[in-house]
Amino acid sequence: MNSQSTSSEAQAEAAAPKGFLRRAWESDIAWSFRHSPVAIVSAVVFLVLVLGAVFAPLLAPYNPFDPSTLNLMDGFTVPMGQGLGSGELYWLGTDDQGRDIFSTILYGLRISLFIGLMAVLFAAVLGVTLGLIAGYFGGWIEAVIMRVADVQITFPSILIAMLIFGIARGLTPPELRDQMAIWVLIVSIGLSDWVYFARTVRSSTIVEAQKEYVHAARLIGRKPGAILRKHLLPNVMGPVLVIATIYLALAIIAEATLSFLGVGAPPTKPSLGTLIRIGQDYLFSGEWWILLFPSLTLLALALSVNLLGDWLRDVLNPKLR
Amino acid sequence: MLAYVIRRVAQGALVLAIVGFVSFSMFRFMGDPLENILGQEATVLDRQELEDRLGINKPVLVQYFKFMAGALQGEFGVSYRNAIPVAEVIAERLPATLELALVSGIFAALFGIALGVYTAIRRDGFLANFIMTTSLIGVSLPTFLIGILLIWVFAVELGWLPSFGRGETGTMFGRPSSLTSWSGIRALILPSVTLGLYQMTLIMRLVRSEMLEVLRTDYIRFAHARGLSSRAIHFRHALTNTLIPVITIIGLQVGQIIAFAVVTETVFQWPGVGSLFIQAVQFVDIPVMAAYLLLVGSLFVVINLIVDLLYLVIDPRLRVERGAGAH
Numbered sequence: 001m002n003s004q005s006t007s008s009e010a011q012a013e014a015a016a017p018k019g020f021l022r023r024a025w026e027s028d029i030a031w032s033f034r035h036s037p038v039a040i041v042s043a044v045v046f047l048v049l050v051l052g053a054v055f056a057p058l059l060a061p062y063n064p065f066d067p068s069t070l071n072l073m074d075g076f077t078v079p080m081g082q083g084l085g086s087g088e089l090y091w092l093g094t095d096d097q098g099r100d101i102f103s104t105i106l107y108g109l110r111i112s113l114f115i116g117l118m119a120v121l122f123a124a125v126l127g128v129t130l131g132l133i134a135g136y137f138g139g140w141i142e143a144v145i146m147r148v149a150d151v152q153i154t155f156p157s158i159l160i161a162m163l164i165f166g167i168a169r170g171l172t173p174p175e176l177r178d179q180m181a182i183w184v185l186i187v188s189i190g191l192s193d194w195v196y197f198a199r200t201v202r203s204s205t206i207v208e209a210q211k212e213y214v215h216a217a218r219l220i221g222r223k224p225g226a227i228l229r230k231h232l233l234p235n236v237m238g239p240v241l242v243i244a245t246i247y248l249a250l251a252i253i254a255e256a257t258l259s260f261l262g263v264g265a266p267p268t269k270p271s272l273g274t275l276i277r278i279g280q281d282y283l284f285s286g287e288w289w290i291l292l293f294p295s296l297t298l299l300a301l302a303l304s305v306n307l308l309g310d311w312l313r314d315v316l317n318p319k320l321r
Numbered sequence: 322m323l324a325y326v327i328r329r330v331a332q333g334a335l336v337l338a339i340v341g342f343v344s345f346s347m348f349r350f351m352g353d354p355l356e357n358i359l360g361q362e363a364t365v366l367d368r369q370e371l372e373d374r375l376g377i378n379k380p381v382l383v384q385y386f387k388f389m390a391g392a393l394q395g396e397f398g399v400s401y402r403n404a405i406p407v408a409e410v411i412a413e414r415l416p417a418t419l420e421l422a423l424v425s426g427i428f429a430a431l432f433g434i435a436l437g438v439y440t441a442i443r444r445d446g447f448l449a450n451f452i453m454t455t456s457l458i459g460v461s462l463p464t465f466l467i468g469i470l471l472i473w474v475f476a477v478e479l480g481w482l483p484s485f486g487r488g489e490t491g492t493m494f495g496r497p498s499s500l501t502s503w504s505g506i507r508a509l510i511l512p513s514v515t516l517g518l519y520q521m522t523l524i525m526r527l528v529r530s531e532m533l534e535v536l537r538t539d540y541i542r543f544a545h546a547r548g549l550s551s552r553a554i555h556f557r558h559a560l561t562n563t564l565i566p567v568i569t570i571i572g573l574q575v576g577q578i579i580a581f582a583v584v585t586e587t588v589f590q591w592p593g594v595g596s597l598f599i600q601a602v603q604f605v606d607i608p609v610m611a612a613y614l615l616l617v618g619s620l621f622v623v624i625n626l627i628v629d630l631l632y633l634v635i636d637p638r639l640r641v642e643r644g645a646g647a648h
Contacts, residue, residue, distance in 0.1 A: 147335075150332075151335075151336050151339055154336060154576070154621050154622070154625055155576070155580075155617075155618075155621060156576055156577050156580035156581075158580055158581070158583075158584075159580045159583070159617065162583065162598070162599070162602055163602075163610070163614060165602060166601070166602035166605065166610050167347060169602065169605055170347070170605045170607060249461075253463045256463055256465075257463055257464070257465055257584055260463075260465045260584075260587075261465075261583070261584065261587050261599050262587075262599070262603055263599060263602045263603055276465070276466070276469070280469060280588075283469070283472065283473060283477055284477060288473075291469065291473075295466055295469070298463070298466070299461075299462065299466065302461055302462075302463065303458075303461045306461050
């Protein structure tokens with residue numbers, strides 16, 4: 001046993017340059033990933049969508065936000081059809097103003113993903129901070145934070161996001177509303193979801209704070225802030241990652257819903273939800289492609305993140321719900 | 322037990338107080354209603370006149386008491402957008418939302434339980450597996466996409482059902498209702514399916530897993546041995562024992578249905594309080610937003626209270642003296 005472990009250590013030392021990659025490949029997570037077709041397919045779909053969003057300016061054949069490139073005569077071109085004005089080929093067709101649907105989807109994906117990621121980040125930072133504080137200090141601080149969480153959790157988060165969006169809109173001057181809309185959305189969705197992070201982190205902090213390393217840190221005189229950041233934070237982050245993936249899917253859907261309802265991303269910076277809102281107007285006149293392709297993209301995005309989140313939850317922590 | 326009830330009621334009252342406070346703060350401190358109504362070209366005289374009419378030049382405390390006293394009497398001020406009393410608008414639109422919520426709730430419960438029982442009994446059947454897989458995709462679809470999809474298939478392509486509005490409304494309990502006419506019922510189908518689909522899947526999955534658990538127990542095996550018909554076993558002995566968690570879930574989901582009514586009402590142009598709220602958010606119509614918040618807040622508090630008290634009836638363990646934390 002002893003000799004075995006030293007020999008494997010020697011092996012690891014010998015393979016030092018690619019040690020990390022190799023260890024990652026041989027880890028439990030990677031093994032379960034390789035053996036789950038659903039996870040692989042979702043990861044590929046998600047990766048393609050993320051790359052499409054990141055490189056949208058390079059990949060998109062047209063810039064949908066530059067009116068000078070629009071040709072009104074190309075309006076309502078069918079998918080794989082040639083525009084009447086320019087004679088150019090549009091893969092997914094064009095909208096009423098001759099805007100290339102494929103390009104608007106790439107840019108819309110960019111905005112949807114950005115808002116989703118930032119909202120989850122915001123919710124996670126806020127929730128983890130408050131959860132750590134509540135769990136570590138206890139007393140009235142904990143009572144206040146968790147009471148607020150209890151009250152908030154009685155309301156569905158989409159309603160809270162709408163309400164915060166409305167309040168923030170009321171507080172911003174009308175001429176800035178469209179510019180601020182994306183940031184307002186991030187804050188609204190983030191504020192509506194912090195509770196779930198705070199609850200989990202609080203309960204794991206209470207458990208961790210009883211352990212010896214925390215007592216030891218306190219004995220050598222580390223300040224509470226340092227104990228929270230350096231000692232407790234790394235040990236409560238495991239479940240946070242899982243919650244973050246699950247709430248990424250929810251945040252993307254929440255953003256799309258708000259934008260669809262007209263209380264989200266403005267038409268000048270359309271997200272996927274805004275595009276679907278616009279496309280819905282053409283459903284009855286037969287221009288189905290304006291609606292269908294953004295909807296499919298949103299569906300692929302939400303579904304792939306959802307399935308990845310489910311997989312990750314099962315792998316990392318089977319006990320977590 | 323009494324302590325439990327008192328604590329729950331006190332908790333509800335606290336939530337309501339907080340909601341009322343948020344609602345008033347919005348009402349008082351947000352935005353510039355004068356500019357919203359009058360636009361930027363209004364004269365100083367116009368502004369003063371409107372200030373007097375809306376009463377927003379009085380001291381904050383006076384306004385607060387006015388707001389709270391008014392709210393208790395169902396008086397929420399005047400809508401900034403179309404200058405009609407908010408209470409009037411809400412009274413006109415609330416029945417439509419309640420009708421939609423009720424019908425989708427019934428749809429979700431009936432179909433959810435029926436499909437749950439079916440998929441549990443025919444566990445390995447082709448149709449049962451198909452239903453389970455489809456339900457997984459259904460859960461991932463955002464509500465508004467489900468609505469659009471249904472409109473596309475049943476209104477645009479097939480032309481079977483209307484895609485917007487309430488159809489012909491007759492009078493039921495002194496209020497306009499869609500349930501009194503054939504065209505009204507037809508108009509109700511798509512919105513209530515859209516709104517109830519998520520809850521239906523939820524109930525179906527719950528009933529299925531509970532049923533599978535119950536069907537494994539000894540008393541079901543004995544029932545089989547006693548020669549009871551499988552219909553009696555499935556519905557009288559197994560199903561009744563799965564209904565307790567189902568009722569809880571239905572209660573807790575009422576809030577979700579009210580929340581997502583906002584989405585469904587917008588997709589189907591259903592004239593309820595949800596679409597009223599969304600328009601209020603778009604136009605920063607604060608009295609309407611504040612009133613909606615108070616209304617929905619009280620509704621949620623009441624629902625949660627009922628569910629909490631139902632636990633008492635359902636779960637005898639709670640009736641024994643016990644400390645904090647029912648869930």
